[in-house]
Amino acid sequence: MQITVDDIQKFGINDFLGKDFECKCGKIHSVKLDNLIIEEGAIEKLPMVLKNFGYKNVFLVADNNTYDAAGREVEKILISAGFFIEKLIYERAYELVPDEVAIGEFLVSYNKKMEVILTVGSGVLNDISKYMSFMLDIPSIVVATAPSMDGYASSISALMLKDTKISVQSTPPKAIIGDIDILRKAPMDMILAGFGDMLGKYSALRDWKLANIVIGEYYCDVVKNMIELSVNRCAAEVNLLAKRDGDAVGHLMEGLMIVGIAMSFVGNSRPASGAEHHMSHFWELSFLMEGRKAIPHGIKVGIATFIINNIANKFIEMDIDFENIGDDLKILDRDKWKNEINRVYKKAAPEILSLNDGNIDDMVEDRKSRQIVIRDNWEDIVHVIREFPDADKIQMLLKRAGIPIRPQDVGIDREMVQDAILYAKELRQKYTILQLLGDMGLLKYFAYMDGLY
Numbered sequence: 001m002q003i004t005v006d007d008i009q010k011f012g013i014n015d016f017l018g019k020d021f022e023c024k025c026g027k028i029h030s031v032k033l034d035n036l037i038i039e040e041g042a043i044e045k046l047p048m049v050l051k052n053f054g055y056k057n058v059f060l061v062a063d064n065n066t067y068d069a070a071g072r073e074v075e076k077i078l079i080s081a082g083f084f085i086e087k088l089i090y091e092r093a094y095e096l097v098p099d100e101v102a103i104g105e106f107l108v109s110y111n112k113k114m115e116v117i118l119t120v121g122s123g124v125l126n127d128i129s130k131y132m133s134f135m136l137d138i139p140s141i142v143v144a145t146a147p148s149m150d151g152y153a154s155s156i157s158a159l160m161l162k163d164t165k166i167s168v169q170s171t172p173p174k175a176i177i178g179d180i181d182i183l184r185k186a187p188m189d190m191i192l193a194g195f196g197d198m199l200g201k202y203s204a205l206r207d208w209k210l211a212n213i214v215i216g217e218y219y220c221d222v223v224k225n226m227i228e229l230s231v232n233r234c235a236a237e238v239n240l241l242a243k244r245d246g247d248a249v250g251h252l253m254e255g256l257m258i259v260g261i262a263m264s265f266v267g268n269s270r271p272a273s274g275a276e277h278h279m280s281h282f283w284e285l286s287f288l289m290e291g292r293k294a295i296p297h298g299i300k301v302g303i304a305t306f307i308i309n310n311i312a313n314k315f316i317e318m319d320i321d322f323e324n325i326g327d328d329l330k331i332l333d334r335d336k337w338k339n340e341i342n343r344v345y346k347k348a349a350p351e352i353l354s355l356n357d358g359n360i361d362d363m364v365e366d367r368k369s370r371q372i373v374i375r376d377n378w379e380d381i382v383h384v385i386r387e388f389p390d391a392d393k394i395q396m397l398l399k400r401a402g403i404p405i406r407p408q409d410v411g412i413d414r415e416m417v418q419d420a421i422l423y424a425k426e427l428r429q430k431y432t433i434l435q436l437l438g439d440m441g442l443l444k445y446f447a448y449m450d451g452l453y
C-alpha cells in the first residue's frame, strides 16, 4: 500500500497496524504490533484478545500500585471468563527498580506452563516484562496503567544492572490495551510526564530535519507528519488534560503510541528523541550518580525542550560571520575535552570516551566541511527552526499543563544545565542542534548565557 503525507491526516491509529506501507521516502514502513485498543472499558475486551491469540494460561505481572489500579479487576475478568492465572505482584515500599532482584523474582515466580505474560503497569513493569518475554521466548500483552511514556511498543528495555542504567534487547508486546477509565486515574505526574515527552517531539523532529540538511541523514516527511499531528492535538487539549478529561487522556495515549509506531517505521528512535532527550538523560545520570531520587522522564524532557527551543530561537537571530567562526574550532584540545568528560560523567566517563573515540584530525576536518554546509543552507536551517513552536509557546503549554518550567524547580542547578548544554551530546552518536552549535563554536556562548531559563 502506498502512503503519502495527505493520507496520514485521515488515518486512525489502527490503520497503521498490520500493513506494509510503501513510502515516497523509499522505505517500506511497518510495525510489529497486532492489536491496540484505546477506549473506555477496554479491559473488558481482554478475554477476546487472549482467545484470538489462543492463550489460556496467563502469567499476570504487576506491582502493588498497579494491582490496585487495574490488576485486581483484570484478574477478576479473566477468571470469570475461564482463564487460568498465576501472578507475580511486586511488593515495594518505594518505586520498583528493574534490577537483578526484580528479574530474579520474576524467574522464581514464573512457571513454564504459562503461555503469555500479561503486564499490568507502565514504564518499569513494561521494561521488565518485555525483557523477560525476549529471554524466555514467550509473548506478552500489556494493560497500560498510565499515559506516561512512548516506549510501550519499543524493542528496547531500560534496566538497572550493577547499579548502571543499560538498554537491552527486548520483545515488544503483541497487544497494548489502554483503558481510558484506568489511564485517566493515573497519578497526575505520570500524565504530565507523558505530555512533557510528547512536547519534546517538537525538538526531536527539528533535530531530525537539521541532521538531514547538515549530514544528509535519512528523513521521512510522512513519519514527521504522523508525529506532528499527534503532538499538535495534545497541545490543543492541554487544558482538558490537566482536568483528566477522558478524550484528552485518550489522545495523549494515542499520541504516545503513534510515536512508538513511528519509531518502528524508521527503525530507530530518531523521530522521537533529540537534544532534549540527551539533556534529560544527562540529568538522569547525574542524579543517579549522586544517589538522588529520579525526576519523571517526561518532566525533564519538557524542561529541556523549553531551554533548547529558547537556544534555537536565539541562534537564528544571531548575525553569524561564517568567515570567522570561533578559534577554538581550529584546534581541538583533546586532553582538555577528556578532563571535562571525566569531570561530568565520573564513573560513566570511560564508556562515553570510547563512544566518541575518533581521529582528532578527522574531527577538525569534518567540522570544517559541516560549517560550509551550514553556511550554504542557512535559509533552510532558519526555516526549519521557525517551523516549530518557539520557547514562549512551549513555556505556555508547560504552564497550562502544570509542569515546572525552570530546572531549579525540580532540583537541577545551573551547573547541571550548563554541563548538559556542553556535554550531553556526547551521550549518543546523533546529530542534533547541540552538535550544530558545537560545529559553529557557540556551545559555550549559550551554556553561560543569562536569562535562558
Ligand SMILES: [Zn+2]
Pocket: 023, 024, 025, 026, 027, 029, 220, 221, 222, 223
Ligand atoms: Zn517514509
Ligand SMILES: [Zn+2]
Pocket: 150, 197, 277, 297, 301
Ligand atoms: Zn522520551
